[in-house]
Amino acid sequence: MKVLLSGYNLDSSTIDELKQRSGWTKDNITPETLSAAYARISRDPRDIEELRKEAREEVDKSRKSNETIIFGLGHASVAEHAYFNFDIIGLSRFAVEQVQKFRMASFTEKSQRYITLEDDFVVPDEIKEAGFEKRFIELVKFQNENYHILYKALQQYLFDKHSEMISTKNGKRTVDGWAKEDARYVVSMATESQFGMSINARSLENMLRQLRNSDLFECRELSQKLYDLVKDISPSIIKYIEPTEYDKTNNLRIKEYAGNLKIKSTKKITNEVELIDYTPEPDKKIAEIILSSLGGLSSAEAKESVNGFDDVKLQEFYRTVFDKRTQHDPLKRYFEFADATFDLVVSSSNYAQLKRHRVASMLTSDYDVSLGFTLPENIKIIGMESKFNELMRITDKFYSELKSSLPYHAQYVLTNAHRRQLKLKMNFREIYHFMSLRLDEHAQWDIKNTAEKMLKDLVKIAPYSTMMCCGKSEFLNKSKKIFE
Ligand SMILES: Cc1cc2nc3c(=O)[nH]c(=O)nc-3n(C[C@H](O)[C@H](O)[C@H](O)COP(=O)(O)OP(=O)(O)OC[C@H]3O[C@@H](n4cnc5c(N)ncnc54)[C@H](O)[C@@H]3O)c2cc1C
Numbered sequence: 001m002k003v004l005l006s007g008y009n010l011d012s013s014t015i016d017e018l019k020q021r022s023g024w025t026k027d028n029i030t031p032e033t034l035s036a037a038y039a040r041i042s043r044d045p046r047d048i049e050e051l052r053k054e055a056r057e058e059v060d061k062s063r064k065s066n067e068t069i070i071f072g073l074g075h076a077s078v079a080e081h082a083y084f085n086f087d088i089i090g091l092s093r094f095a096v097e098q099v100q101k102f103r104m105a106s107f108t109e110k111s112q113r114y115i116t117l118e119d120d121f122v123v124p125d126e127i128k129e130a131g132f133e134k135r136f137i138e139l140v141k142f143q144n145e146n147y148h149i150l151y152k153a154l155q156q157y158l159f160d161k162h163s164e165m166i167s168t169k170n171g172k173r174t175v176d177g178w179a180k181e182d183a184r185y186v187v188s189m190a191t192e193s194q195f196g197m198s199i200n201a202r203s204l205e206n207m208l209r210q211l212r213n214s215d216l217f218e219c220r221e222l223s224q225k226l227y228d229l230v231k232d233i234s235p236s237i238i239k240y241i242e243p244t245e246y247d248k249t250n251n252l253r254i255k256e257y258a259g260n261l262k263i264k265s266t267k268k269i270t271n272e273v274e275l276i277d278y279t280p281e282p283d284k285k286i287a288e289i290i291l292s293s294l295g296g297l298s299s300a301e302a303k304e305s306v307n308g309f310d311d312v313k314l315q316e317f318y319r320t321v322f323d324k325r326t327q328h329d330p331l332k333r334y335f336e337f338a339d340a341t342f343d344l345v346v347s348s349s350n351y352a353q354l355k356r357h358r359v360a361s362m363l364t365s366d367y368d369v370s371l372g373f374t375l376p377e378n379i380k381i382i383g384m385e386s387k388f389n390e391l392m393r394i395t396d397k398f399y400s401e402l403k404s405s406l407p408y409h410a411q412y413v414l415t416n417a418h419r420r421q422l423k424l425k426m427n428f429r430e431i432y433h434f435m436s437l438r439l440d441e442h443a444q445w446d447i448k449n450t451a452e453k454m455l456k457d458l459v460k461i462a463p464y465s466t467m468m469c470c471g472k473s474e475f476l477n478k479s480k481k482i483f484e
């Protein structure tokens with residue numbers, strides 16, 4: 001066996017420095033050569049090392065071959081071997097939502113929990129063009145002033161309450177973070193963010209196309225900036241960045257169709273979490289899959305056998321499945337064969353965290369002021385509820401005015417406390433992972449509330465397959481209870 005390290009990503013400044021020091025002038029520093037060499041593996045019997053050498057020496061030929069293989073023959077996966085990293089600075093939190101919904105990418109973002117906000121915000125071009133710039137800035141500045149007032153008041157309250165904890169540097173930082181995490185509920189979605197993004201070329205091309213099709217100028221501008229940065233480095237693997245007719249018209253067509261159905265919606269949403277669909281009898285389904293894949297039974301035999309399991313037998317079965325598992329062992333794939341779909345109503349702050357769970361399927365509706373807003377409990381405790389409510393009232397009033405001219409872009413002024421509906425589908429393996437992080441003692445209370453309600457519903461339909469589903473910090477206790 002021979003294994004070679006054929007590449008790894010470097011900071012672009014390191015690449016520039018290396019080029020400068022060596023006086024490098026050749027045009028072969030591109031991840032395209034890796035894609036080109038790997039694309040040839042299936043049909044060229046030579047060692048990969050040789051294919052890579054040839055690809056590096058003849059970049060033009062590599063580019064032609066990439067175009068033929070990726071776009072001509074449709075082997076788009078070849079473009080996944082090329083990887084890029086970007087610093088994205090100064091995008092609004094509203095636009096960040098559109099970028100971070102992409103699944104095949106990695107993001108790390110400045111946290112509004114751990115960093116004090118500095119009042120940086122985007123004034124969207126659409127707001128300027130519609131003549132609302134002045135009032136928009138006034139409102140966002142007012143929200144930001146309130147952020148600082150709330151932060152100081154919450155900090156005081158929490159420092160007093162956790163006086164022992166703040167005696168250490170780390171403890172003080174944690175408690176200070178709790179103050180920030182609640183104060184941020186009043187800042188708008190125009191607030192600037194910064195994040196690092198790592199993405200392969202195939203996924204990037206898809207992202208560029210979708211962002212170009214966005215209703216937000218910010219996203220279209222980002223698409224162009226990202227493209228400008230990669231187009232000369234990798235012209236052969238990122239090509240089709242213009243939205244298709246289907247991209248441009250699909251949503252509109254469906255909205256029009258739905259409108260023509262003339263069904264008057266009387267929906268009244270009362271639950272923040274509602275389990276709307278799931279694999280029938282998930283405990284039995286997962287057991288059936290396990291027995292037929294590992295137990296040497298056919299699918300029909302496994303189904304028949306599991307159908308005869310009573311509660312005692314099911315419990316015994318899952319104790320066997322979970323035996324010896326620690327909180328560091330990921331759940332096995334057979335848990336992916338059952339899933340659950342929820343209708344959720346979540347705050348923008350909650351969604352900012354939820355959207356990062358890339359394995360889940362999520363579909364969001366626009367923010368909707370009729371769903372109310374999420375008020376952090378600590379703000380009530382320190383007696384600033386009415387100040388908070390008044391700010392929401394002022395925000396909602398301006399939002400309604402803006403909405404009549406800019407139905408979509410008006411959402412920029414809504415705050416982290418404002419809410420939207422969300423459809424969320426997860427398989428049980430992802431549910432375990434999600435709960436392990438979001439029910440943990442370090443999880444933020446808002447998303448933790450949602451996770452708790454979801455788990456409550458899941459336990460009713462799948463008491464045994466969810467028996468070890470809990471936050472990381474609770475794992476040992478739970479394990480002791482079940483196994484000792
Ligand atoms: C307490 C807490 C604080 C946080 N603070 C911050 C913060 O300050 N800033 C910030 O940006 N984020 C923060 N996050 C978000 C966190 O970094 C994750 O993005 C988020 O929790 C999603 O989890 P995940 O990436 O493990 O899993 P998911 O996206 O839910 O994926 C599930 C699993 O699939 C696998 N997987 C999915 N995609 C990939 C991939 N591309 N490569 C390899 N494996 C993959 C992994 O095993 C992963 O665990 C925080 C999360 C928590 C719980």
